[in-house]
Amino acid sequence: MKYTIPYGKTHVELDAPEKSVIFTGEMTNLPALSNLEYSIIDALDNPIGTPPFKTLASGKSNIVFLVEDNTRETPLAEMLPVIVNYLNKNGVKDESISFMTAPGTHRSMTDDELREKLGPRILQRFNVRQHNATVSSDIFDLGCIEVEGYSVPVHVNRYALEADLLVGLGNIVPHCNAGYSGGAKIVLPGISDFASTSAAHAAAVFCSDIPLGVINGNLCRHAIEEAAKIVGLDFILNVVMNCKGKPAGIFTGDFVKAHRTGSLVSEKSFQTIIPTTADIVVVSSYPADIDFWQAGKGLACAYYAVKTGGVIILAASCYEGLANNHDRYREYLNMTLQEISALVKSTSPGDLEADIVAASVAAENRRIRDKARIFVVSEGLTSKDVNDLGFKQFKSVQSALNEALTIIPSAKIGILPKGGISLPVIK
Numbered sequence: 001m002k003y004t005i006p007y008g009k010t011h012v013e014l015d016a017p018e019k020s021v022i023f024t025g026e027m028t029n030l031p032a033l034s035n036l037e038y039s040i041i042d043a044l045d046n047p048i049g050t051p052p053f054k055t056l057a058s059g060k061s062n063i064v065f066l067v068e069d070n071t072r073e074t075p076l077a078e079m080l081p082v083i084v085n086y087l088n089k090n091g092v093k094d095e096s097i098s099f100m101t102a103p104g105t106h107r108s109m110t111d112d113e114l115r116e117k118l119g120p121r122i123l124q125r126f127n128v129r130q131h132n133a134t135v136s137s138d139i140f141d142l143g144c145i146e147v148e149g150y151s152v153p154v155h156v157n158r159y160a161l162e163a164d165l166l167v168g169l170g171n172i173v174p175h176c177n178a179g180y181s182g183g184a185k186i187v188l189p190g191i192s193d194f195a196s197t198s199a200a201h202a203a204a205v206f207c208s209d210i211p212l213g214v215i216n217g218n219l220c221r222h223a224i225e226e227a228a229k230i231v232g233l234d235f236i237l238n239v240v241m242n243c244k245g246k247p248a249g250i251f252t253g254d255f256v257k258a259h260r261t262g263s264l265v266s267e268k269s270f271q272t273i274i275p276t277t278a279d280i281v282v283v284s285s286y287p288a289d290i291d292f293w294q295a296g297k298g299l300a301c302a303y304y305a306v307k308t309g310g311v312i313i314l315a316a317s318c319y320e321g322l323a324n325n326h327d328r329y330r331e332y333l334n335m336t337l338q339e340i341s342a343l344v345k346s347t348s349p350g351d352l353e354a355d356i357v358a359a360s361v362a363a364e365n366r367r368i369r370d371k372a373r374i375f376v377v378s379e380g381l382t383s384k385d386v387n388d389l390g391f392k393q394f395k396s397v398q399s400a401l402n403e404a405l406t407i408i409p410s411a412k413i414g415i416l417p418k419g420g421i422s423l424p425v426i427k
Contacts, residue, residue, distance in 0.1 A: 001015070001017075001018035001021070002014070002015050003015075003016060003021070003282075003415055004417075005415065006284045006286035006287075006417060007284060007286070007289075007317060007377075008286075008289060008317030008319065009317075012315060012377075012396070012397050014397045014401055014415075016401060016413050016415075017413075020410075020411060021412075021413045021415065022274070022275055022278055022413065022414055023273075023275065023278070023305075023415065024415045024417075025272050025414075025415050025416040025419075025422060027243035027269065027270055027271065027272055027422065028242075028243070028268055028269055028271065029242055029243055029244065030240075030243075030265070030269045031242070032242055032246035032248055033248060033249070036078060036247055037082045039247070039250050040082045040237070040250055043250040044086055044237070046252075047235070047253030047254075047258065048258040049254030049256075049257035049258060050235060050252075050254050053235060053252065054086070056234060056235060057087055057090065057165055058090070058092075060092065060096060060164045061164060062162060062163050063092065063096055063098070063164070064100060064159065064162075064165070065083075065097070065098070065099045065100070065167045065168075066100055066160065066167065066169065066187070066190055067080075067099055067101055067117075067170075068103075068169065068171070069101055069102070069106055069117070070109055070116070071103075072171060072181070073241060073287055074171040075247065076117055076118055076119070076169065077116070079239070080118060080119060080122050080169075081122070083237070084097055084122070084126070094125055094126060098126055098128070098129070099118065099122070099128045100128070100130070100131055100160060101114075101128070101130045102168075102186045102190025104133065104189035107325060108132060109130065114128065114130075129159060131157050131190070131191045133189075133193050133197065136193070138157050138158060139155050139156065139158065140155070140158040141153070141154075141155050142161075143230070145223065145226045147203050147223045147226070148203075148219055150202065150203060150219075151199070151349075152196065152199040152223045152226075153196050153199060153349060153350065154192075154196060154227045154230050155192055155195055155196045156188070156192050156193075156231055157191040157192075160187075161231065161232070165234050165235070166232055166234050166235075167234065168187065168190075168235070169186070170182045170183075170185070170236070170238050171238060172251070172259065172263055172266040174212055174213045174270055174421065174422070174423040175212070176210050176211070176212045176296075176297055176300035177200075177201060177220045177360075177364075178221050179212070179213060179214045179215040179218045179220075179263070180215065180259070180262075180266055180267075182259055182262060182263075182266075183225070183228075183236055183238065183258070183259030183262075184225045184227065184233060186233070187231050187233050188200050188223070188224040192227075194352050194355070194357065195348075195350040196349070197357050198349035198354075198355070198357045198360070199223065199356070200220055201356065201357045201361065202349060202360055203219035203223045204219065204360060205341055205344050205359075205360050206219055207219055210304075210364055210368075212301065212303075212423065213271075215263060225255070225256055228255055233255045235253065235254075235255075236252065236253065236255045236259065237250065237251075238250075238251045238258065239251075240262055240265045241269070242269055243269065243270070248269060249262065249265045251265075270421050270423045271423045271424075272305075272416065272423065272425065273425055274305055274414060274424050274425070274426055274427075275426070277304075277306055277307045277310070277426070278307065278310065278411070278413055278414030279310045279408045279413070280306075280310060280311045280312075280313065280404045280405070280411045280414070281302040281310065281311075281313070281372075281416060282397060282413065282415045282416070283299070283305075283314055283315070283415075284298060284314075284417050284418065284419055285297060285298030285419050286298075286419070286420055287420050287421065288419075288420030289316045289317050289319075290320050291319075291320040291322060291324065292323060292378075292381060292385070293323040293326070293361065294420070295314070295316035295318050295378075296364065297419065297420045297421075298314055298416070298420050299312060299314055300364060300368065301419040301422045301424060302314070302368075302416060302419055303371060303372075304423075305424040306371065306372045306414070308372070309371075310372045310373075310411075311374075311375060311407065312374045312375070313375045313376075313377070313394075313400045313401060314377070314378075315376075315377045315397050316377075316378050316381075317378060317380050318378045318380030318381050319379075319380045321382075322382075322385045322388075323358070326355055326357065326361075327355070327358075328353075328354070328358050329355075329358040329362060330388045332358055332359045332363075333365060333366075333388050333389055333390065334388065334390075335366070336366065337367060337370060340360075340362055344359055344360060344363070347359075365389065365390075369390050373392070374389075374390070375391065375392050375394055375400040376389070376391040376392070376393055377393075377395070377397050377400060378393075381393070401413075
């Protein structure tokens with residue numbers, strides 16, 4: 001039987017024995033919000049754990065919105081005009097409002113990407129800054145927090161600290177380090193330097209397993225929320241999308257309480273119920289496929305759906321290659337999990353040359369490779385990239401599946417079309 005999965009901006013087909021396919025990655029199709037503008041205004045007036053947004057904004061002269069970059073799916077171009085018009089109607093003038101991108105250690109957005117992400121009118125009306133983790137003069141040191149004996153520095157963009165109302169915008173999807181994206185993650189790593197980002201990622205390495213969809217006991221989530229308390233994140237507006245990419249819920253208010261409520265809806269939206277793990281899992285990293293740094297989310301999803309000793313077939317365009325801003329990532333990919341863990345524990349997160357962020361992401365990759373062999377289909381990854389990742393490259397998903405079936409002839413097969421946002425749950 002033929003099955004279709006996303007690949008970049010297109011789709012690819014594969015032919016698999018129907019009786020062997022035990023799951024195809026369906027997610028709960030939550031109903032889309034019928035009126036996005038009304039839903040946003042209602043959420044701003046009735047937040048979780050804080051006074052109404054108009055009350056918080058009253059009399060403020062420097063309201064700073066932290067916004068995600070183009071690696072995330074929040075429809076900011078649709079949402080921001082509603083939010084600023086809401087403020088205008090409640091007495092806040094444009095000159096009191098500004099925006100700063102929160103890309104963490106990702107590259108800066110191009111002018112075209114900014115225009116597409118935020119909308120041309122926002123760029124024309126307001127001051128928009130881009131956070132750059134490498135510009136040390138922009139970073140202010142707020143000290144450290146302790147997480148299970150590990151010191152996490154809180155170094156953030158000083159412009160955010162000058163705000164008299166700091167607001168985080170984003171979306172909530174399952175995340176392989178923080179459990180779920182959204183909430184305090186807009187601060188750490190969003191507007192942090194490499195040292196803080198490194199420490200937060202290191203905290204995830206200390207978890208017993210990849211904490212996809214896990215909040216309780218998640219050291220990474222704990223670290224980023226403690227950092228947001230110090231920074232003074234006053235309010236969040238997070239959206240949960242449905243599986244078709246339409247807004248299905250708006251959650252506003254306290255960055256912990258609102259995030260927890262939204263995470264429950266996100267779990268319902270993105271969980272993929274599977275009867276058991278499969279011998280072979282075909283996964284598209286969509287919509288996380290700009291580079292392998294993002295596409296690894298698809299592997300983290302497949303990790304929870306594949307049997308030990310099985311095969312994962314990853315389809316990811318990775319049109320920007322392996323990773324930006326992390327030159328030592330290749331080196332760490334060739335290390336064992338034990339070697340990476342020892343390195344992370346013994347290295348200061350402030351050691352920029354060590355790049356503990358890259359080591360932490362490599363540790364996740366190693367966990368997955370230790371469980372299953374990985375076949376990859378990607379025109380954006382070079383043969384060297386694939387070799388350093390420890391994968392085997394194929395020209396098509398079909399040829400990869402054919403070889404996997406020669407290795408495991410009676411394999412049970414699972415398909416995850418949107419691995420970049422899926423949360424496999426065995427029931």
